[in-house]
Amino acid sequence: xxxxxxxxxxxxxxxxxxxxxxxxLMERSGNFHAPFERSSKSQKLRRIPxxxxxxxxxxxxxxxxxxxxxxxxxxQQVPPTLFxxxxxxxxxxxxxxxxxxxxxxxLQGLFQRYTDINFGFMRFMLNSIYVNILITxxxxxxxxxxxxxVSKHRFKAKRxxxxxIIGSMMIPWQVGxxxxxxxxxxxxxxxxxxxxxxxxxxxAFIVFFLVQYLSSIPDELVEAARIDxxxxxxxxxxxxxxxxxxxxxxMMIFTAIGEWNNFLWPLxxxxxxxxxxxxxxxxxxxxxxxxxxxMQGIIMAASLITSxxxxxxxxxxxxxFIRGIALSGIK
Amino acid sequence: MKTxxxxxxxxxxxxxxxxxxxxxxxxxxxxxxxxxxxxxxxxPVLASLRLSFMRYNAICxxxxxxxxxxxxxxxxxxxxxxxxxxxxxxxxxxxxxxxxLIGMVASLALALSLQADTKSNRILRVIFFLPSVTSGVxxxxxxxxxxxxxxxxxxxxxxxxxxxxxxxxxxxxSLALPVLIFMSVWGGxxxxxxxxxxxxxxxxxxxxxxxVIDGAGPRERFFNITLxxxxxxMVYVGITGTIGxxxxxxxxxxxxxxxxxxxxxxxxxxxxxxxxLYDMGFLKFRLGYASAIAWVLFIIIFVISMINIKLTKSxxxxx
Numbered sequence: 001x002x003x004x005x006x007x008x009x010x011x012x013x014x015x016x017x018x019x020x021x022x023x024x025l026m027e028r029s030g031n032f033h034a035p036f037e038r039s040s041k042s043q044k045l046r047r048i049p050x051x052x053x054x055x056x057x058x059x060x061x062x063x064x065x066x067x068x069x070x071x072x073x074x075x076q077q078v079p080p081t082l083f084x085x086x087x088x089x090x091x092x093x094x095x096x097x098x099x100x101x102x103x104x105x106x107l108q109g110l111f112q113r114y115t116d117i118n119f120g121f122m123r124f125m126l127n128s129i130y131v132n133i134l135i136t137x138x139x140x141x142x143x144x145x146x147x148x149x150v151s152k153h154r155f156k157a158k159r160x161x162x163x164x165i166i167g168s169m170m171i172p173w174q175v176g177x178x179x180x181x182x183x184x185x186x187x188x189x190x191x192x193x194x195x196x197x198x199x200x201x202x203x204a205f206i207v208f209f210l211v212q213y214l215s216s217i218p219d220e221l222v223e224a225a226r227i228d229x230x231x232x233x234x235x236x237x238x239x240x241x242x243x244x245x246x247x248x249x250x251m252m253i254f255t256a257i258g259e260w261n262n263f264l265w266p267l268x269x270x271x272x273x274x275x276x277x278x279x280x281x282x283x284x285x286x287x288x289x290x291x292x293x294x295m296q297g298i299i300m301a302a303s304l305i306t307s308x309x310x311x312x313x314x315x316x317x318x319x320x321f322i323r324g325i326a327l328s329g330i331k
Numbered sequence: 332m333k334t335x336x337x338x339x340x341x342x343x344x345x346x347x348x349x350x351x352x353x354x355x356x357x358x359x360x361x362x363x364x365x366x367x368x369x370x371x372x373x374x375p376v377l378a379s380l381r382l383s384f385m386r387y388n389a390i391c392x393x394x395x396x397x398x399x400x401x402x403x404x405x406x407x408x409x410x411x412x413x414x415x416x417x418x419x420x421x422x423x424x425x426x427x428x429x430x431x432l433i434g435m436v437a438s439l440a441l442a443l444s445l446q447a448d449t450k451s452n453r454i455l456r457v458i459f460f461l462p463s464v465t466s467g468v469x470x471x472x473x474x475x476x477x478x479x480x481x482x483x484x485x486x487x488x489x490x491x492x493x494x495x496x497x498x499x500x501x502x503x504x505s506l507a508l509p510v511l512i513f514m515s516v517w518g519g520x521x522x523x524x525x526x527x528x529x530x531x532x533x534x535x536x537x538x539x540x541x542x543v544i545d546g547a548g549p550r551e552r553f554f555n556i557t558l559x560x561x562x563x564x565m566v567y568v569g570i571t572g573t574i575g576x577x578x579x580x581x582x583x584x585x586x587x588x589x590x591x592x593x594x595x596x597x598x599x600x601x602x603x604x605x606x607x608l609y610d611m612g613f614l615k616f617r618l619g620y621a622s623a624i625a626w627v628l629f630i631i632i633f634v635i636s637m638i639n640i641k642l643t644k645s646x647x648x649x650x
Contacts, residue, residue: 050444050455056517057458060473063485067476078482079491146364153357161365168372172578172632174605175625176375178618179382183375202368232356261466264580264605268613279468283585286472293483296476303469314464318457325522326529 061307068092068301072107072294091297107294110301117274124281125305128260131196131277136255139201140248147210148240152222162211165204174264181268195269196277200259206251209324213247214240250324253317257310278306382622389616398619405623415599416607416624423603425508427576430515434572435565437516438523445524446531456528460521467518467581474514475501475586501586504600511582511601519575523568530564531557566643570636577632580605604628 067075069087090096093109114120150162180199189195221243225235241248263279270276276284282302289295314321384400391398409416441459445452462470477485480499487497500506534557542552583606587596594610595602604624612621 047444050441053441054455054458057461057521059485060470060477060517061461063477064469064473076483079488080483080485142363142367145360149357149361155357161361164373165368168368168376170633170636171376172574172625172629174578174608175379175629176372177379177608177625178612178622179375179378180371181613182378182618183371198367199371202364202372204368204372207364232360236360257464261468263466263468264609268609279466282466282468282472286475286585287588299472300476303466303472306466306469310464310466311461314461315457322460322525325525 064300064303064307067297068304070297072297075296076293091301107298110298110305113298114273121281121302123274124276124278127275128277131193132256132259134193134197135200135259136252138197139203139206139255140252142201143203143206143251144210144241144244144248145236147207147214147244148236150207151211151214152219152240162207165207168204169208177264177268180265184269190269191272191275193275196266199265200262203255206255209251210244210247213244217243246320246323249317249320253313253321254324256313260310278302282306379622379625382619383626384623385619387617387619387622401619405620406627408620409623409627415595415602418599419595419602419604419607422508422599422601423577423579426511426515426579426603427573429508429512430519430576431569431572433512434516434519434523435568437520438568439527439561439565441520441524442527442531446528456521456524459524462518463522468585470518471514471582471585474510474582478510478586502597504598507587507596507601510586511579514582515576515579519572523572526564526568527561530561534560562643562647566639570639573635573639574632577628578605579603580609584609 066082066084068091069089070081070084071086071088071090074081074085088094090107090109093111094107096106097108097112098106099108099115111121114123117123119126146165150158150165184190184195184199187194189198217240221239222235225239230238261279262277263283266277266280267283270280273281273284282299285295285299285302289299383405384402385398386401386404387398445456445459478500479485479487480497480502482488482491482497484497484500486500491497498506500510538556538560539552542556547555580603583596583601583603584594587594587601589595589597589599593614594606605628608621608624608628611617611624
């Protein structure tokens, strides 16, 4: 036994030695996996610009948050305070506010505005949430159905259909903006949830992405299910959907964030205030209070409320999101 | 159709497909997407092409100013007579070149410096990526507040600390495009960084190992291994970045309104193509003319993408 083992041991020892030598060599010439980072001291110095840039990245967020807690008086202060001296929540809700009794230093908070529409500012949040859930659910459903057929069925028109779908991704969506508006108008869908949701459902990118993903799933799986007598929709529901889960999660986050931040389309299809989504309401708030320094606190409060959900979603599903981007970029 | 199910399916791909039913269920499952796609994606594009050859506006009156075909009229007006469009085109071109070039360099630099998988790098990556998921309108409004022209603006307060008098950032024609480019790089560098990181991680470590054994220094490794192997990612980032930059809207619409209920700011200093399209289509209701603008935008983006793809292909053939 020992005789048999010894040569392999020798080889192992030689290998370890060689590896050590190689590692030493690598050490001297920098890190392989991050070949452009130097060793400790100069590395730390080199990271100073990155930290400065990080400050620039964070600064607007910091300014947005702190400004939303400043009083009118403090917003007008020169130079501006880096941290609110006396933080107030009046930009969101001021309990002293009385519509019949105007006072100089009392604000009409964000949630006290829009008295003529149900739920006030909450209405825009509800609009955004409602539209978002509907679009995300249905767009993924019809997109994954189409992707399954394109990827695992064969019939004559399939290639042509898929080519048109892919080709449409090259066209900037603003090209169809005006006829799209006229179409939605003639359907009577202006200022309605239909106008938000239905035109947003067919997303070529989702079909493209899911077809790419499905191509790595063997056809035999579908085949086996067919032999067992499963119907096509059952195969989709029981086999394809579970397999697509990671891709669907990535696309779900893509769609949800994109729709939440959507601005131009909602801007043109809504002209009654109560149908606005958050970005449109935000823009309206800005246009009504542009130039007024005292309004900035309220505008920043609304901006913060608009930004938080997508940032939260991103944090919750960061891994899927990043993987989705990376996949779509590499392919 | 049904009789074919009896043939043995497990032979080859061809056999599988022959056996696969291409009957009603395929079309049924494809239908929801395809029908909506035809109505809301394909039809508007074609209709917009038709509209672009028409006079079509809010006061279409068959007796006084009839709407109808004007041939290439909209296009010739755009290209030869419309000085606002020329300004928009010039602004957009400067903006796209600046935003894409600086954005790509910034993304690559970020990816290289945050490549190592350490905890602090992971946190920094998230911070740099945050603008990509933040509402564009919110971001623009915050920047508008930071760039405010008087003393209460954050930036003016900061530069007054080093003795520079307040600058009207958003009302100085020569500063409009730099401000827009800055905002674009701030907002987009993190997205490019993620793509470059994916590209960097896909480069096998053994290439670097071999290069080190051959005595290549960090600089040589960067120019001879990293850059060539990143080319596909660079093409992708470049094309998507260009397409995205051409479509800039929020920042111009919100930060550069014009006094006359129009967009673009003082003397159209920040007017770009999509805000101009919006202005013509939805503020002046010249829908035919706006459609022509949309098609010019499409043609420009298409040509640039094609040039980009062809160029990189021929570069690869050279190698």
